[in-house]
Each structure stands twice: as structure tokens, then as C-alpha cells.
Amino acid sequence: MIAYxxxxxxxxxxxxxxxxxxxxxxxxxxFVELNFLEKKITSGEAxxxxxxxxxxxxxxxxxxxxxxxxxxxxxNIRYATIAVGLIEANLDGFRAVAPTENFAGLQDGxxxxxxxxxQYEELLRRQHAGRSDGDIAAKPRLEGSIRKTGKDIVTIAExxxxxxxxxxxxxxxxxxxxLIISITGLIVLVILFGQVLARMVVKPLKLMERxxxxxxxxxxxxxxxxxxxxxxLSLTKAFNKMLRELELRQRHLVQSEKLASxxxxxxxxxxxxxxxxxxxxxxxxxxxxxxxxxxxxxxxKPWPVDPDYAIELLAQxxxxxxxxxxxxxxxxxxxxxxxxxxxxxxxxxxxxxxxxFIKGQVPSRVAISLDIPDDVTxxxxxxxxxxxxxxxxxxxxxxxxxxxGVTIVARxxxxxxxxxxxxxxxxxxxxxxxxxxxDDTVDIEIRDTGAGIPPEVLPKVFDPFFTTKDVGKxxxxxxxxxxxxxxxxxxxxxxxxxxxxxxxxxxxxxxx
Numbered sequence: 340m341i342a343y344x345x346x347x348x349x350x351x352x353x354x355x356x357x358x359x360x361x362x363x364x365x366x367x368x369x370f371v372e373l374n375f376l377e378k379k380i381t382s383g384e385a386x387x388x389x390x391x392x393x394x395x396x397x398x399x400x401x402x403x404x405x406x407x408x409x410x411x412x413x414x415n416i417r418y419a420t421i422a423v424g425l426i427e428a429n430l431d432g433f434r435a436v437a438p439t440e441n442f443a444g445l446q447d448g449x450x451x452x453x454x455x456x457x458q459y460e461e462l463l464r465r466q467h468a469g470r471s472d473g474d475i476a477a478k479p480r481l482e483g484s485i486r487k488t489g490k491d492i493v494t495i496a497e498x499x500x501x502x503x504x505x506x507x508x509x510x511x512x513x514x515x516x517x518l519i520i521s522i523t524g525l526i527v528l529v530i531l532f533g534q535v536l537a538r539m540v541v542k543p544l545k546l547m548e549r550x551x552x553x554x555x556x557x558x559x560x561x562x563x564x565x566x567x568x569x570x571x572l573s574l575t576k577a578f579n580k581m582l583r584e585l586e587l588r589q590r591h592l593v594q595s596e597k598l599a600s601x602x603x604x605x606x607x608x609x610x611x612x613x614x615x616x617x618x619x620x621x622x623x624x625x626x627x628x629x630x631x632x633x634x635x636x637x638x639x640k641p642w643p644v645d646p647d648y649a650i651e652l653l654a655q656x657x658x659x660x661x662x663x664x665x666x667x668x669x670x671x672x673x674x675x676x677x678x679x680x681x682x683x684x685x686x687x688x689x690x691x692x693x694x695x696f697i698k699g700q701v702p703s704r705v706a707i708s709l710d711i712p713d714d715v716t717x718x719x720x721x722x723x724x725x726x727x728x729x730x731x732x733x734x735x736x737x738x739x740x741x742x743x744g745v746t747i748v749a750r751x752x753x754x755x756x757x758x759x760x761x762x763x764x765x766x767x768x769x770x771x772x773x774x775x776x777x778d779d780t781v782d783i784e785i786r787d788t789g790a791g792i793p794p795e796v797l798p799k800v801f802d803p804f805f806t807t808k809d810v811g812k813x814x815x816x817x818x819x820x821x822x823x824x825x826x827x828x829x830x831x832x833x834x835x836x837x838x839x840x841x842x843x844x845x846x847x848x849x850x851x
Contacts, residue, residue: 351536354532354535354536357528357532358525358528358529358532361524361525361528362525365521365522365525368517368521369518369521372514372517375510376510376511376514379506379507379510380507381432382429382431382432382435382436382503383503383504383506383507385425385428385429385432385433386429386432386433386436386496386499386500386503387500387503388425389422389425389426389429389433389496389499389500390496390497390499390500392418392421392422392425393418393422393489393492393493393496394493395414395418396415396418396419396422396452396489396492397489397493399411399412399414399415399418400415400456400485400486400489403415404482407463412456412460415456416453416456416457419449419452419453419456420453422449423446423449423450426445426446426449433445433499435506436499436502436503436506437495437498437499437502441495441498441499444491444495445492445495445496445499448488448491448492448495449492451488452485452488452489452492455481455484455485455488456485458481459478459481459482459485462477462478462481463478466478543575547574547575547578615660618655618656619655619656619660622652622653622655622656623652623656625652679720679723679827680720681718681719681720681828682718682719682720682721683716683717683718684716684717684718684719684721684724685713685715685716686711686715686716686717686749686781686783687709687711687712687713687715687749689717689721689724689725689728690709690711690728690747691709692725693725693728693729693732694707694709694732696729697729697732697733697736700733700736701736702736702739704741704742704743705736705739705742705743705744705745706743706744706745707732707744707745707747708744708745708746708747709747710746710747710748710749711747711748711749712749712750712751715749715750715751715781716781717781717848718828718848718849718850718851719828719848720828723824723827723828724824724828724848726820726821726824727821727824727825727846728785730817730818730820730821731785731821731844732745732747732785733817734817734818735785735786735787735789735842736787737789738787738789738790738791738841738842739787739788739789739790740789740790743787743788743789743841744787744788745785745786745787745788746784746785746786746787747783747784747785747786748783748784748786749781749782749783749784750781750782751779751780751781751782751850752779752780752781752782752847753779774831774832774833774845774847775831776830776831776847776849778849778850778851779849779850779851780830780847780848780849780850781847781848781850782845782846782847783845783846783847783848784843784844784845784846785843785844785846786841786842786843787841787842787843788840788841789841789842790838790839790841791836791837791838791839791840791841791842792834792836792838792842793838794838797834797836800818800834801818801819801821801822801832801834802819825846825848828848828849829848829849830846830847830848830849831846831847832844832845832846832847833845
């Protein structure tokens with residue numbers, strides 16, 4: 340299965356090679372284009388030089404006709420020779436910018452021009468020597484032929500120069516267009532590659548980040564990411580395995596804390612069971628003695644046992660038996676590990692049962708008072724929320740060194756009510772921790788008159804394994820478990836404390 344899975348590394352490598360090949364191809368194309376452009380510019384320079392040379396030929400031609408100086412003739416012939424050499428050195432370039440007939444006419448015209456100039460120079464020499472009286476009429480004709488041939492040559496050279504400039508401009512425009520298209524294509528390809536890479540890597544990471552936020556809220560939900568990449572699948576599989584381990588360990592922690600709490604209850608439960616069992620034993624002994632005395636009397640005499648008194652003793656036995664049974668049932672229900680299940684629970688009765696668990700551990704100098712209306716109910720898992728109340732009340736009792744009291748107040752709170760109610764329970768600003776639910780809630784405050792918590796310790800009270808108790812007297816998981824269970828019920832918990840005056844815990848549970 341893994342062999343057929345895709346790999347982000349291979350995709351990135353493929354995209355990297357594709358971009359490198361594209362850049363290399365673009366670089367080669369640019370190099371070839373620049374090389375061709377360089378040759379074209381060199382050819383253009385040769386055409387421009389040829390045109391300038393022809394203009395120099397014509398200039399010295401005019402000077403020669405005007406002043407008949409030998410030096411002008413020599414310069415004219417020299418520049419004409421240079422022009423012929425430029426043609427021979429740049430045949431391919433000249434042919435590219437001049438039509439075949441014009442190019443052939445250019446070569447023939449230059450040869451004819453030089454011949455005519457030599458003839459004109461000989462004619463002038465004869466005239467100067469006094470031997471050319473019969474050639475006076477030939478001189479104007481020869482000048483006209485030279486001028487016409489020179490003009491034709493200039494026309495062809497000028498057309499070649501214009502054609503070459505147009506060719507260079509067209510080539511530059513074409514190169515610019517190709518370069519723009521290539522760069523645009525490269526940018527588009529890089530953007531597409533970035534989008535694909537984002538979809539392959541960034542999107543799964545974003546999904547994982549959102550899943551981690553859910554996990555940070557206390558809900559261990561497996562990560563599901565729609566990806567076929569081997570790295571993402573391996574990371575998801577490893578993360579889900581870690582989540583399962585964390586969830587299992589958290590359950591073990593909760594159960595361990597529950598067992599620890601159960602151990603602290605045993606002495607109190609034993610004391611609670613001792614009272615009803617003692618009453619049952621006393622009532623049973625008295626009734627047994629009365630019945631034995633009645634058996635000794637004669638059948639014709641009335642029983643000395645008062646029926647009403649016997650019924651009263653039996654009622655006491657039944658009541659105390661029920662009391663002991665309820666205590667044991669509550670204890671078993673608290674210790675049993677079962678699935679999370681919310682139900683409607685009367686809050687006052689729930690606290691009374693919880694306090695009954697630890698009644699034997701409540702010092703005589705400490706009073707526990709309940710201020711909870713009978714109609715206040717909560718939607719919660721009984722076992723878990725009872726563990727919350729048990730831990731908080733037990734911590735409150737442990738925090739009171741001498742005389743004092745624990746006060747438990749609960750009120751219904753509507754979302755539209757304002758903070759600062761006369762009861763003081765809604766003054767949330769004093770509590771450390773975010774506890775501002777937007778729906779209707781039941782607000783529970785557990786206050787003690789103990790020593791309080793130092794300000795530097797207060798932010799850490801809900802951290803796992805943090806405790807201020809002596810070694811062996813606390814695991815540091817009590818308030819951490821309380822926090823986890825409250826959040827499991829979609830509620831929140833906050834704390835306020837002042838040294839020397841006591842500590843208050845506020846629990847807010849949604850009504851719905």
C-alpha cells in the first residue's frame with residue numbers, strides 16, 4: 340500500500356527539476372537569441388558602414404568634379420575599394436537585406452563606377468596635357484554616367500540600410516515579446532507550483548492545526564486529512580496514535596484520582612455506616628429480648644411486648660438499613676467506571692450526598708453550609724461532576740487550619756443578567772481564568788475561610804502534577820481533573836483567592 344502512495348518529497352523534487360529545466364531552457368534560448376542579435380547588429384553595422392562609405396565616395400566625386408584635384412580622385416577610388424571589400428566580407432548579411440537583383444546591380448554598379456572614374460581621370464589628364472581637344476564633348480557625358488551610377492549605388496545602399504534597421508527593430512520586438520512570454524510563463528508555472536505545493540503541504544498542516552485546536556479544547560478527536568502523500572499520512576497516523584495514548588492515559592489518571600478520592604472517603608463512609616448499623620443492632624437486640632420474654636409467658640396471658648413499640652423498632656431497623664444501603668450504593672456508583680452520560684440532577688441533593696461521603700472527615704470546628712434552591716438542577720454526568728464537588732470540598736476542608744467554614748452557593752444565571760449581582764456570585768472580574776459562557780448557566784461557588792493561595796501560585800493551580808501539599812499527601816492531579824471534567828461538560832471554572840481570607844472556586848455549567 341505504501342509503495343503506491345505519493346510523496347511530497349518526490350513532488351517537490353519534480354517541481355524543482357521542472358523549474359530548473361525551464362530556467363535552463365529559457366537561458367539557452369536567450370543566449371541563442373542574443374547571439375543571433377549580436378550577429379544581426381554586426382551585420383547592421385557593416386551595412387551602415389557601407390552606406391557611410393558610399394556617401395564618402397560621392398563626396399570625393401563631387402570635389403573631384405569641382406576642383407579636379409588628384410587627391411580627391413585617389414580618395415574616391417580608395418573608398419570605392421573599401422565598399423567592394425565590405426560587400427565581399429559580408430555577402431550573407433548584404434544578401435539578407437537586399438533583393439537579389441539589387442545586390443547584383445550593386446556589385447556591377449561599383450565595378451562600373453570605378454571604371455568610369457578611371458576613364459574620367461585619364462580624360463582630365465589628356466586635357467591638361469593638351470591632347471584631348473576632340474574629347475571635350477565626351478566629358479559631360481562621362482560625368483553624367485558617373486553621377487547616375489553613383490546615385491543608383493547610393494539608392495541601393497540607403498534601401499539596404501533602412502531594411503537592416505527595420506530587421507533589427509523587428510528582431511528586438513520579437514525577442515522582447517518572446518522574453519516577456521517566457522518570463523510570464525515561468526511566473527505562472529511558479530505560481531501554479533506554489534499553489535499545488537500549498538494544497539499538498541500547507542492545507543494538510545492547516546487542517547492539522549484546526550484539529551489541534553479542538554484537541555486543545557479537551558476533545559480527543561482523530562485527525563482526518565484528505566491527502567495521499569506518504570509524509571502526511573505517516574504524520575497523521577503517528578499523531579492519531581499519540582492521541583489514543585493520551586486519551587488512554589487521561590482515563591487512567593481520572594480513574595487513579597477517583598481511586599485516591601475513594602480512599603479518602605473510606606474512613607468517613609465507615610463512620611457513616613457505623614451509626615445505622617449500631618442502631619440496627621440495638622433495635623434488633625431489644626426486639627429479640629422482648630420476644631424471648633414473651634415466649635416465656637403462658638399462652639393464656641397477653642404478651643408483655645407493646646405492638647406499637649415493636650413496630651417502631653422494626654421501622655428503625657428498616658430506616659437504618661435503607662440508610663446504610665444508600666451509602667453503599669452511592670459509594671459503589673462513585674467508584675464504578677462507566678461511560679460518560681449526562682442527565683438532569685438536583686444540585687442540592689447531589690451536594691448533600693457528596694457531603695455525606697466525607698462527613699466523618701469534617702472537623703467539628705468547621706461548618707459546611709449549603710445555599711442552593713431546591714429547584715436548581717444541572718445537566719451532567721453524576722459520577723464525574725460528583726468527583727468535581729468532592730475534590731473541591733475536600734480541598735476547602737484541608738485549607739482551613741482552625742475554625743472556619745465552607746459555603747456552597749448556587750444560582751441560576753441568565754445570559755441577559757448583568758455582572759455585579761447583589762449576591763456577589765456574579766462578580767466574575769475577580770476570578771482568575773476565562774469563565775464567561777454566553778448561554779444560560781447554573782453558577783456554583785465553593786468558598787472557604789482558609790489560608791488562601793499565594794498570588795504567584797494561583798495561575799498554576801489547574802496545572803497537572805502541581806501541588807502545594809507535602810510529599811505523599813497530594814498527587815497534584817485533583818484540580819487538573821476538576822478542570823478537565825468541567826470542560827468535558829462544556830462549562831468553565833475560575834478561582835479567586837486572597838491570603839488570610841480564603842479561596843473561592845466558581846463553576847459555570849450550561850443549562851442546555
